[in-house]
Amino acid sequence: xxxxxxxxxxxxxxxxxxxxxxxxxxxxxxxxxxxxxxxxxxxxxxxxxxxxxxxxxxxxxxxxxxxxxxxxxxxxxxxxxxxxxxxxxxxxxxxxxxxxxxxxxxxxxxxxxxxxxxxxxxxxxxxxxxxxxxxxxxxxxxxxxxxxxxxxxxxxxxxxxxxxxxxxxxxxxxxxxxxxxxxxxxxxxxxxxxxxxxxxxxxxxxxxxxxxxxxxxxxxxxxxxxxxxxxxxxxxxxxxxxxxxxxxxxxxxxxxxxxxxxxxxxxxxxxxxxxxxxxxxxxxxxxxxxxxxxxxxxxxxxxxxxxxxxxxxxxxxxxxxxxxxxxxxxxxxxxxx
Amino acid sequence: xxxxxxxxxxxxxxxxxxxxxxxxxxxxxxxxxxxxxxxxxxxxxxxxxxxxxxxxxxxxxxxxxxxxxxxxxxxxxxxxx
Amino acid sequence: xxxxxxxxxxxxxxxxxxxxxxxxxxxxxxxxxxxxxxxxxxxxxxxxxxxxxxxxxxxxxxxxxxxxxxxxxxxxxxxxxxxxxxxxxxxxxxxxxxxxxxxxxxxxxxxxxxxxxxxxxxxxxxxxxxxxxxxxxxxxxxxxxxxxxxxxxxxxxxxxxxxxxxxxxxxxxxxxxxxxxxxxxxxxxxxxxxxxxxxxxxxxxxxxxxxxxxxxxxxxxxxxxxxxxxxxxxxxxxxxxxxxxxxxxxxxxxxxxxxxxxxxxxxxxxxxxxxxxxxxxxxxxxxxxxxxxxxxxxxxxxxxxxxxxxxxxxxxxxxxxxxxxxxxxxxxxxxxxxxxxxxxxxxxxxxxxxxxxxxxxxxxxxxx
Numbered sequence: 001x002x003x004x005x006x007x008x009x010x011x012x013x014x015x016x017x018x019x020x021x022x023x024x025x026x027x028x029x030x031x032x033x034x035x036x037x038x039x040x041x042x043x044x045x046x047x048x049x050x051x052x053x054x055x056x057x058x059x060x061x062x063x064x065x066x067x068x069x070x071x072x073x074x075x076x077x078x079x080x081x082x083x084x085x086x087x088x089x090x091x092x093x094x095x096x097x098x099x100x101x102x103x104x105x106x107x108x109x110x111x112x113x114x115x116x117x118x119x120x121x122x123x124x125x126x127x128x129x130x131x132x133x134x135x136x137x138x139x140x141x142x143x144x145x146x147x148x149x150x151x152x153x154x155x156x157x158x159x160x161x162x163x164x165x166x167x168x169x170x171x172x173x174x175x176x177x178x179x180x181x182x183x184x185x186x187x188x189x190x191x192x193x194x195x196x197x198x199x200x201x202x203x204x205x206x207x208x209x210x211x212x213x214x215x216x217x218x219x220x221x222x223x224x225x226x227x228x229x230x231x232x233x234x235x236x237x238x239x240x241x242x243x244x245x246x247x248x249x250x251x252x253x254x255x256x257x258x259x260x261x262x263x264x265x266x267x268x269x270x271x272x273x274x275x276x277x278x279x280x281x282x283x284x285x286x287x288x289x290x291x292x293x294x295x296x297x298x299x300x301x302x303x304x305x306x307x308x309x310x311x312x313x314x315x316x317x318x319x320x321x322x323x324x325x326x327x328x329x330x331x332x333x334x335x336x337x
Numbered sequence: 338x339x340x341x342x343x344x345x346x347x348x349x350x351x352x353x354x355x356x357x358x359x360x361x362x363x364x365x366x367x368x369x370x371x372x373x374x375x376x377x378x379x380x381x382x383x384x385x386x387x388x389x390x391x392x393x394x395x396x397x398x399x400x401x402x403x404x405x406x407x408x409x410x411x412x413x414x415x416x417x418x
Numbered sequence: 419x420x421x422x423x424x425x426x427x428x429x430x431x432x433x434x435x436x437x438x439x440x441x442x443x444x445x446x447x448x449x450x451x452x453x454x455x456x457x458x459x460x461x462x463x464x465x466x467x468x469x470x471x472x473x474x475x476x477x478x479x480x481x482x483x484x485x486x487x488x489x490x491x492x493x494x495x496x497x498x499x500x501x502x503x504x505x506x507x508x509x510x511x512x513x514x515x516x517x518x519x520x521x522x523x524x525x526x527x528x529x530x531x532x533x534x535x536x537x538x539x540x541x542x543x544x545x546x547x548x549x550x551x552x553x554x555x556x557x558x559x560x561x562x563x564x565x566x567x568x569x570x571x572x573x574x575x576x577x578x579x580x581x582x583x584x585x586x587x588x589x590x591x592x593x594x595x596x597x598x599x600x601x602x603x604x605x606x607x608x609x610x611x612x613x614x615x616x617x618x619x620x621x622x623x624x625x626x627x628x629x630x631x632x633x634x635x636x637x638x639x640x641x642x643x644x645x646x647x648x649x650x651x652x653x654x655x656x657x658x659x660x661x662x663x664x665x666x667x668x669x670x671x672x673x674x675x676x677x678x679x680x681x682x683x684x685x686x687x688x689x690x691x692x693x694x695x696x697x698x699x700x701x702x703x704x705x706x707x708x709x710x711x712x713x714x715x716x717x718x719x720x721x722x723x724x725x726x727x728x729x730x731x732x733x734x735x736x737x738x739x740x741x742x743x744x745x746x747x748x749x750x751x752x753x754x755x756x757x758x759x760x761x762x763x764x765x766x767x768x769x770x771x772x773x774x775x776x777x778x779x780x781x782x783x784x785x786x
Contacts, residue, residue: 181362189363190361250361253420254361254420255359257342257359257420258340258344258362259535260768317462317463319432320468321464321465321467321468323461323464323778323779324778333509333510334533335768335769336340336509336510339453339455339558339559339561339611341612341613341616360420369568369681370677370681381613383561384508384535385538386565386568388613388616388675389675391422392668393668395667396668399668403646404431404434406646406649409438410440410441
């Protein structure tokens with residue numbers, strides 16, 4: 001690339017824009033469908049499809065264990081996987097602030113390509129806009145994704161039944177703490193890395209195991225607390241979690257103690273919560289553990305009836321008492337009280 | 338208000354600053370209120386300052402006392418100290 | 419495993435203390451915690467429901483965010499809107515509504531408001547932005563006050579002339595006295611704030627057993643600390659005693675942290691403070707001394723116009739803060755007033771009684 005910074009001209013739609021597209025995106029995302037450069041990607045179909053979209057605006061854009069590009073691909077791959085689909089095609093739309101360094105853009109785009117390759121998805125269409133300095137913060141990415149539904153799966157947050165087992169694929173809070181550790185004004189040093197990862201292979205292993213899967217969700221923003229509360233509300237049940245089975249890395253626990261945060265409300269980007277028929281709990285855990293991202297999968301709780309009709313999430317604390325696990329309200333702010 | 342968390346002093350730097358390790362998380366902490374703190378000590382960290390050096394002997398003593406209390410409560414009635 | 423925390427969360431030891439509590443506690447008692455961190459820990463660990471039914475745990479005015487009067491929040495918002503001001507504060511204060519707005523809303527409409535973890539970060543921000551006026555919104559009790567005093571000394575020493583503090587700091591013992599003098603609640607004991615006591619020691623509570631005959635136990639914030647504190651209070655009650663005891667010896671001494679106390683007194687002098695729900699309590703506030711007038715935002719921004727105070731109708735935060743009612747007893751609790759749409763500060767602050775009860779407590783107990 002002749003230039004070293006993104007200029008407003010790169011978003012103009014003219015020659016300079018084409019150069020940006022050819023020299024960055026087309027070069028890195030080498031896909032035959034994308035290479036056609038049509039307005040929409042035409043893909044083979046005729047099956048039941050899953051379709052999703054998400055925008056990524058993380059700050060800082062590079063963080064321990066990942067970056068905005070990896071996040072943008074994994075997030076959409078995971079959303080498709082959670083519905084029981086096999087992710088196939090992804091779009092990538094960029095909003096870039098003028099002045100953004102090409103060196104960084106390459107890093108982001110290459111990281112997207114690597115994540116897409118690992119997940120076995122093709123980036124088949126895209127868009128780029130460049131905005132004036134100050135109108136965006138470095139780079140925003142939107143990805144949409146299409147996946148082909150696996151036959152004979154019925155996965156939904158409303159499917160939970162009393163007796164079902166609740167399984168998590170590993171530790172919680174890693175992504176949120178990794179990102180926070182690099183934030184201005186909160187600087188603390190820790191070896192913790194974001195768990196950002198594509199989970200399609202892990203989910204495929206779970207479904208292939210033959211386990212009766214009722215619900216799957218990745219506990220991203222709002223953390224495990226939000227996902228479990230969504231489950232409880234949509235199925236009208238009590239989700240009962242035993243804290244002693246929930247894995248929290250020491251550094252995550254330490255950072256949360258220090259900043260007054262609840263690790264249950266801290267974001268994850270490479271974890272799945274599965275609710276399965278109790279009889280298939282061990283089978284599900286074993287299937288998750290075949291994936292490098294599910295080595296620490298474990299059963300953390302069970303679904304119970306809501307006796308008073310009030311769905312909720314309860315947590316048996318390490319000290320042996322029980323409390324409510326509520327959703328995060330508003331922005332997660334460090335507190336000193 | 339008063340979230341405080343124990344951390345271990347790992348280095349003492351200039352200008353009253355120490356690096357403190359809170360289970361793998363390292364932050365800079367002011368030592369102005371605990372000039373006696375040295376490497377290896379545990380301190381109570383509140384908003385980036387060490388407010389007290391942990392008394393390890395007292396901590397162990399408390400735990401021992403709590404164990405005894407619980408054990409005493411398990412004895413049949415009438416045998417509680 | 420966070421050392422010195424995980425040991426104090428041991429379920430077997432907790433079960434032992436609970437068994438012991440059930441054996442020694444024979445009469446109905448009401449204990450009040452006066453630290454918001456205790457309130458949160460009690461709720462978060464489910465202790466309010468775990469203790470024997472005859473032990474009632476009430477929450478007092480322990481959340482500095484909650485007891486900050488609307489007038490003081492309004493003033494801060496007005497200062498934040500002044501030209502060239504960067505307002506710095508702890509994350510706790512951001513969402514709390516004053517009469518008309520909150521810092522979060524002001525931030526969205528253009529005021530430069532930044533969250534800091536330490537007062538050191540606020541002084542640093544002033545050094546990095548010499549053409550701005552960096553104001554730190556100093557809210558908190560004795561645990562936090564020394565760090566704010568230190569920031570003023572630090573700024574003075576480093577000639578950082580664009581740093582100032584709006585002090586809304588409060589001290590705890592006068593508020594405990596005011597509660598007792600109001601005589602609205604019958605208390606059998608105080609669970610005294612652990613980290614405030616790290617700084618002030620245990621001595622300042624001695625007037626409570628002496629003048630009011632009420633037992634006091636200073637304790638920490640882990641479930642075992644709190645259970646031990648409750649047990650020690652119960653044992654005092656059962657023996658008919660009233661004294662100050664220390665269940666947090668690993669961090670609290672009789673004298674407290676003398677350097678921290680000296681630092682407070684060097685920079686601040688006692689003044690009156692307006693507590694939400696209680697009103698003005700003489701000697702419960704801390705004003706910046708004349709000597710440090712250049713760092714006193716109250717003096718520097720004295721001319722800033724603040725709109726007249728407006729209180730929220732129907733909100734019973736005042737009674738909650740005085741321990742007169744449980745959060746559940748307020749008609750707005752969990753209905754019109756929830757964390758998503760808070761009406762009073764007790765529902766906004768993470769350690770507010772209403773928010774803590776709403777978020778964590780398994781089943782309501784009413785009728786304080």
